[in-house]
Amino acid sequence: MTDTNEAIAALTRRVEVLEAEADIRRLQARYMFLCDTPIPEFDVADDEQRIDLIMELYTDDAVWEGVGEYYDGQFGRAEGADAVRRHFEGFWSQERDPALVLNAHYLTSEQIQVDGETATGQWIHMQPWLFADGSSVLRSSRLNNAFRKVGGSWKISRTRTENVFVAPLPDRWAGDYPSRSVLMRP
Numbered sequence: 001m002t003d004t005n006e007a008i009a010a011l012t013r014r015v016e017v018l019e020a021e022a023d024i025r026r027l028q029a030r031y032m033f034l035c036d037t038p039i040p041e042f043d044v045a046d047d048e049q050r051i052d053l054i055m056e057l058y059t060d061d062a063v064w065e066g067v068g069e070y071y072d073g074q075f076g077r078a079e080g081a082d083a084v085r086r087h088f089e090g091f092w093s094q095e096r097d098p099a100l101v102l103n104a105h106y107l108t109s110e111q112i113q114v115d116g117e118t119a120t121g122q123w124i125h126m127q128p129w130l131f132a133d134g135s136s137v138l139r140s141s142r143l144n145n146a147f148r149k150v151g152g153s154w155k156i157s158r159t160r161t162e163n164v165f166v167a168p169l170p171d172r173w174a175g176d177y178p179s180r181s182v183l184m185r186p
Contacts, residue, residue, distance in 0.1 A: 119146070
């Protein structure tokens with residue numbers, strides 16, 4: 001009977017890890033989705049609502065930081081929910097000239113390590129930025145994020161991003177893109 005109990009316990013642990021990995025994968029993808037422009041989430045009227053949805057993904061003691069020679073000065077470090085919220089408010093409240101009309105986040109090279117109620121995840125992320133004047137850049141970053149289970153749900157406890165490159169793209173290389181997303185409409 002002990003062998004059966006041990007086998008069941010081992011299978012249970014393996015299933016818990018697989019479920020945690022899937023939850024973390026969805027959590028990270030949700031964060032990136034909410035950061036896209038135009039925001040694809042249905043019925044989000046403004047950036048304040050967007051930020052509220054993003055903050056639901058974070059722990060109260062979360063850290064958001066840009067690291068490395070390029071991102072240290074650009075993004076800095078925000079510790080705690082209030083500081084992380086201010087970071088996002090600062091990002092979306094900026095009057096950009098030219099205005100940002102589109103960015104989309106693509107994640108690759110995923111590695112998730114679960115250790116009980118905590119986990120880490122690494123990704124490489126790419127995103128094109130298109131501006132109202134037709135200019136654009138392609139950005140790439142490495143993400144080294146941390147997660148913690150809170151009240152039975154996984155949350156982001158640290159977002160750490162490091163620049164890989166920023167490359168200018170030819171003007172007006174993307175000719176067709178939406179002014180707003182309609183995918184999430186009922």
